[in-house]
Amino acid sequence: MPAEQFVGELRALAPRYWHDHPFHQRLHQGLLSKHELQSWAANRWYYQRSLPQKDAAILANCPLPHIRRHWLDRITYHDGDRPDTGGTENWLRMAEALGLDRTEVLDERHVLPGVRFAVDAYLTFARTKPWLESVASGLTEMFSPGLMRRRLADMREQYPWIAEDGFAYFTSRLTVIADEGTTTLDLVVEHATTRAQQHAAIAALTFKCDVLRAILDTVDYYS
């Protein structure tokens, strides 16, 4: 299908994204208890720490050196270029700012079975599907900058007891995520040249929206 139609179909998945999930709505409205915020951070830790493995699986499946070179940055972003730096470290700081001990996040005692299933499904997807589909599944990032900006503003306002250091994950993520989303979209449009590849990319993005919603469904139900 023509590129504009393809992009239109990808963007049309926006309502399936997790921005308006009831748990996120309560987060924005300041209605979450400290315990619920802690559960959210400890469970999302499992997603955050799996992202570099997901990106490494994409690298492993991609035969194109220029794509691998480009994608490598994502792993470094999350893992940092030395210990105690990077996105996953910043997520731990968020968890600590919410009153969690680093040890209880790292040993994953709070990770709920449904969250584990959802995140593991994302990782298995990246390990087993063609690299282009896995890249397309990350296109949820197209939908996330507005949500993240709003989350940052609302959390600062609604939960003033959270120390500013806890927001480092979102402040640093916001500087890269909009670019990542558009670059990834260009990459998917360029490489999905057949109708079958375009449909697979749309299915991959649908799947990823469902992974994210399943994470929040579980956290919402049990916290």
Ligand SMILES: O=C(O)c1cc(C(=O)O)c2c(n1)C(=O)C(=O)c1cc(C(=O)O)[nH]c1-2
């Ligand atoms: O806070 C959010 O709402 C949100 C959403 C998403 C997303 O849409 O997948 C990501 C992130 N954050 C994020 O911080 C992040 O590093 C990230 C990586 C990916 C991915 O699939 O590779 N998604 C997301």
